[in-house]
Amino acid sequence: REKLLEVQNLKKYFPIKGGVLQRTIGHVKAVDDVSFDLYKGETLGIVGESGSGKSTLGRTILRLLDPTEGNIIFEGDDISKLSNRKMRPYRKDMQMVFQDPFASLNPRMSVGEIIEEPMIVQKILNSAERKEKVLDLLEKVGLPPEARNKYPHEFSGGQRQRIGIARSLTLNPKLIIGDEPVSALDVSVQSQVLNLMEDLQDDFNLTYLFIAHDLSVVKHISDRIAVMYLGKIAEISPKDDLFAKPLHPYTQALLSAVPIPDVQRKREKITLKGELPSPSNPPSGCPFHTRCPEVHDRCKVELPELTEQGNGQYVACHLYTTEK
């Protein structure tokens, strides 16, 4: 399979300023040494609590934020250090669909203008062709042609997300990063928007990085799922394997909270003790050790590396490594 994106040892640290001189006194390690490949046409779900770094990861990959360290290889080109000007040709290939469609749509622009704008900025197609494309995209996302003359506030949350998705498609992107695109929607509307995104993936040959805080949201749409904890990947596995045989104790805990009606075997709900530690002061050794039900001495001092356990399941946990 062909790789669309390779993320290599990516770090995004935010400085913490303090004291009267506002000197840097520490760092929030939002993304801390993350590596994974994304294959053309696949959907990788990224799951984690708020504070796990998943949104920062998405924004850094799109170069909306500058990485602190590491490489972002898009179709073989390292884009991690490109200037804004050199990034421009790549921008149209990668789009983001945001959590709050209302905040991301200009309220003073009609829906037609909102969808057309990226084509004007990138100077593609003439006016008549752009209008045609707007109508085509409205149809593709399940909105009537009249929608183009209306304004965002005239639509429901689900419809606004359809508008946001239409806008993200105007430049024929290759990669779409969804930053919790259905989290703000009612559950019934969520599945409609997820189904739409699946249909569009095939029509437009899209690759998705789909960020969510909940495993149940990414269950249907993902081919693989990465679980993040305190800026690191705890486990990355093919979806079916992750649900059938979660390896990392954190994945096991997350999964125990997902109700699965059609499963015979009963799952005990695993309740994690304590709060998510601060990413500015992460625990030593395994970042999960302060809350892990399986913690042992080694976990407190040695950072577990992400290692393959066969059939494409990778886990960062000492239960699966031998002592050096």
Ligand code: SF4
């Ligand atoms: Fe738990 Fe230790 Fe594995 Fe970390 S390395 S997840 S603390 S068992």
Ligand code: MG
């Ligand atoms: Mg798919």
